[in-house]
Amino acid sequence: MLTDRRTAILGGALAVAAAGLPRKALALTAPSPARQFPSKRPAPGDRKFASPAVEGEIARVTRMIADPELAWMFGNCYPNTLDTTVRQSTVGGKPDSFVITGDIPCMWLRDSSAQVQPYLHLAKDDPRLRDLFRGLIGRHARSVLIDPYANAFMEDSGAPTSLSWAKADETRMKSGVAERKWEIDSLCYVLRNACGYWRATHDPAPFDSEWNEAARAIVRTFREQQRKDGKSPYTFQRASRQPTETQLAGVGLPTRKVGLIHSAFRPSDDACLYPLFVPANLFAVTVLRELAAVVMETRHDAALAREATALATEVERALAAHGTMTLPDGRNVWAYEVDGFGNAVFMDDANIPSLSGLAWLGCVPATDPRWRRTAAAAWSPANPWFFRGKAGEGIGGPHEGIGQIWPMSLTVRALSATDDATILRCLATLKRTHADTGFMHETFDQDDPSKFTRSWFAWANGLFGELILHVARTRPRLLQAPLDRLGV
Known part of the structure; x- marks a missing residue:
C-alpha cells in the first residue's frame, strides 16, 4: 500500500508538471500531523431530506479523495442543500418542494x-x-x-x-x-x-x-x-x-x-x-x-x-x-x-x-x-472586480464590495478549466479560505479569509460539491494526492 500511495502522489505531481506549474511546486513535503475532521452535517434525524443515492455518491467520491481536508469539505458541502434547506409537502396531491x-x-x-x-x-x-x-x-x-x-x-x-x-x-x-x-x-x-x-x-x-x-x-x-x-x-x-x-x-x-x-x-x-x-x-x-x-x-x-x-x-x-x-x-x-x-x-x-x-x-x-x-x-x-491578495485571487462584485472574493468565482473557473494546473490552484485556494468551517461562504477578504460573509449559503456549497464531482469524473488523478504534497 505504501508503494501505491507513493505512486499515486508522484503520478499526481507529474500531471501537475505537465500542466505547467512551477517546478518548485512539485517538491513532496513531509506529512503534517494528522488533523481530525469531524463531520459538520446535522445528525441524521435532523436532516431535512434524505437520499440514499446522494449518501452513496458521498461515500463513492470521498474514497477517491486523498486529501483529508478536501474530502471533509466535500462531505459537508455536497449534501448541504438536502440537509438544511428543503421543505417538502404536497399541493393538490402532487409533491411540493420549497428550497x-x-x-x-x-x-x-x-x-x-x-x-x-x-x-x-x-x-x-x-x-x-x-x-x-x-x-x-x-x-x-x-x-x-x-x-x-x-x-x-x-x-x-x-x-x-x-x-x-x-x-x-x-x-x-x-x-x-x-x-x-x-x-x-x-x-x-x-x-x-x-x-x-x-x-x-x-x-x-x-x-x-x-x-x-x-x-x-x-x-x-x-x-x-x-x-x-x-x-x-x-x-x-x-x-x-x-x-x-x-x-x-x-x-x-x-x-x-x-x-x-x-x-x-x-x-x-x-x-x-x-x-x-x-x-x-x-x-x-x-x-x-x-x-x-x-x-x-x-x-x-x-x-x-x-x-x-x-x-x-x-x-x-x-x-x-x-x-x-x-x-x-x-x-x-x-x-x-x-x-x-x-x-x-x-x-x-x-x-x-x-x-x-x-x-x-x-x-x-x-x-x-x-x-x-x-x-x-x-x-x-x-x-x-478582480482582486488579488494574501489569501488568494478571484472575482467579487458590487454586492459585497472591494476586496471581497467570492468562492463561487474560483469554483466556476475550475469547472470551466481545460488544464490541470488551473483546477489545482482553485482547489488549493478554496481549501485555504474556508476559515476552518468546512463550508463555502459568500465572500472572503482577499487578505484574511477569517473575515467572510454568509456562513450558510447553500448555492456556494452545492457548487463546490459539483466541482468535486466534475473532477472525479473527468480528472480523477487530481484527487489522488493531498494538495499540500503537490505544493499548490
Missing part, C-alpha cells in the same frame, strides 16, 4: 434551481430525488404564474414578504412574493432545471398544463422585456444608500431597442448599469432552445416551440451585433452590459450567469476564441 437559500428563509428561483443541480444525475434511480425535482418544478411553475418578474418567493403563497428590506419597495408586490427584482436569469434557471430533469429522467410527471402555462409566461415576459414599444410593464424603486438597490425612474438607464432582453438586476441582485445584460441574454438563448425541444417532447406544443426558437434566434442575432466590445489592448470580447447606443461596460461578477461562467452553462463552447479571451480578461486587472 430556501440558507440563512434567508425564502426561495430564490435562481438559487433553488442551482442548489439541486448537483443531484440531477442521480434522480433517475432515486424515487426520493424524483419527488424533490417534481416538487420544485411544480413550485417554480406556480411561482412564475404568481409573478414572472419576481426573483424570490414565500413558502406561503398567500403571505406578504417577510424580508424587511423589501417591504417598502415601490413596485407591484403580490402575495407570495418575497422580493420583486426582475432578473432574466431567474426565469432562465427555471427552464434549465425543468429541461435538465427531463433529459436526465424522461419522467413526464411534472410537465403538466400548469408547467406549460408557466413556460408560456416566461417566453411572454422575455418578449415584453425587449421593450420594442419603448415601455415596460415592470418598474422598481427602493429607498437605499446603495445605488445598486434601485432603478433610475423605475426602469433604468435609456436604451436603444435592438432585440436584446432588458434586465433590471444581475444574478447578484444588484442593479444593472446598462439594462442589456449580455451574460443573461446568452443564457436565455440557450434555455429557449432547450425549451423548444422539451416542450415538443413533453407537451407537443409546436406553437410554443416555434415562439421560443424564434425569440432565441432574434436575441442571438442582436448579441452578435451589439453584445461585444474591444478592450483598450485590442482584444474583442463579450461585453458585460450594453445600452444599444454603442456604450458598453467590461467587468465580471462572481454570480452566475457571468462572463466567466458562459462555457460551464453551455452558452458557448469552451474552445470558443472570443469566450476564452473574455474569461482571461475577466480573471485579470482588466476586470475592476
